[in-house]
Ligand SMILES: [Zn+2]
C-alpha cells in the first residue's frame with residue numbers, strides 16, 4: 001500500500017499548480033479511501049488558484065478540489081456502513097457536533113470544520129468525521145458527474161432556506177456562474193419570479209433556459225437598477241437579492257437594487273480583508289436586511305443529493321465540458337474568466 005503512487009494536483013502558490021505523482025494516502029480504521037470518479041471545478045477553486053484561501057490552504061504544496069464523487073476502494077476496519085465497491089459522494093467537511101456553534105445547531109459555523117481538499121487526484125482519504133456524518137451512497141440512477149454537484153447545491157439550498165423565499169416573491173440573483181444558475185432554478189422551484197443579472201451572454205442564456213424570467217447584463221451598469229426595478233411589481237425592486245458573484249461592486253449593488261423592506265443575502269465571498277461601502281440612509285430608512293451566508297450542513301447535503309436524484313434540478317447545463325486530470329493546467333490557467341461554468345475532471 002505505502003509504495004503505491006497516484007496522480008494528484010498540488011497548489012504551490014498563486015497561479016501555480018502541478019500534477020504530480022504522490023503516495024496514495026493510507027487510511028486509519030475509521031476512514032475510507034475513495035477512487036475519484038469525477039471532480040468538478042468550483043468558483044472557490046479558481047479563487048484558491050489565483051490568490052490562495054485562508055480556510056482551505058494549510059500547508060504547501062496544498063491538495064485542492066472539493067466537489068467529488070467516486071468509489072470506495074478500501075474501508076477501515078471499524079467502518080460498517082461502507083465497503084469496497086460502494087459508489088459515494090463525500091462532503092468537503094463535517095461538523096464536530098460538540099462545539100459552541102454545533103450546540104446552537106449552526107453546524108456550518110462549527111469551529112472544528114476540517115475542510116477536505118484533494119478532489120483533483122486519483123484517490124482521496126475521507127477523514128473519520130466526514131465518514132461518520134457526511135458521506136453518502138449514490139443512487140444507481142445518478143452518474144458521478146451529477147452526484148458531484150451535491151456540494152454546491154447543498155450550499156445553495158442552505159442559503160435559499162435562510163432567505164425564506166415565498167411563492168410570488170421576486171428574487172434577483174446577481175451572478176450567472178454555476179451558483180447563480182442554481183439559485184435561478186431554486187427560485188423557480190419555489191414559485192418566485194426570477195431575475196438574473198450576470199456577466200457573459202452565454203451564461204445568461206443558460207439562466208434563461210433554466211427558467212429566469214428576466215436576464216440583464218451587468219455591463220449595463222448605470223442603467224441596471226432602473227431596468228431591474230421596471231420588471232418588478234410596482235416598479236419597487238426585488239423582494240430578495242442574492243449576491244452570488246463575490247465581487248465588492250456587486251455586494252454594494254445588491255443593497256441598491258433591493259426594494260424598500262427587502263432582504264439581501266451575500267453568498268459570494270470576496271477576498272479576505274475586502275471592505276465595501278453601504279449608504280446608511282438607505283439601510284436605515286428603507287429597512288434593508290443584510291446577511292452573509294456560508295457553506296452547508298449535513299442536512300442540506302443529504303437534501304441536495306435527493307434533489308439531484310429526483311431530477312428537481314437540472315445539473316447538466318452547469319457543466320460545460322470534461323478534461324483529464326493531467327490536463328488540469330489547461331483548466332486552471334492565467335486567463336480563465338471570472339466564475340466560469342463547471343468542468344468535470346476525470347482522473
Ligand atoms: Zn464548491
Ligand SMILES: [Zn+2]
Pocket residue numbers: 095096097098099100101102109110111112113
Ligand atoms: Zn462543531
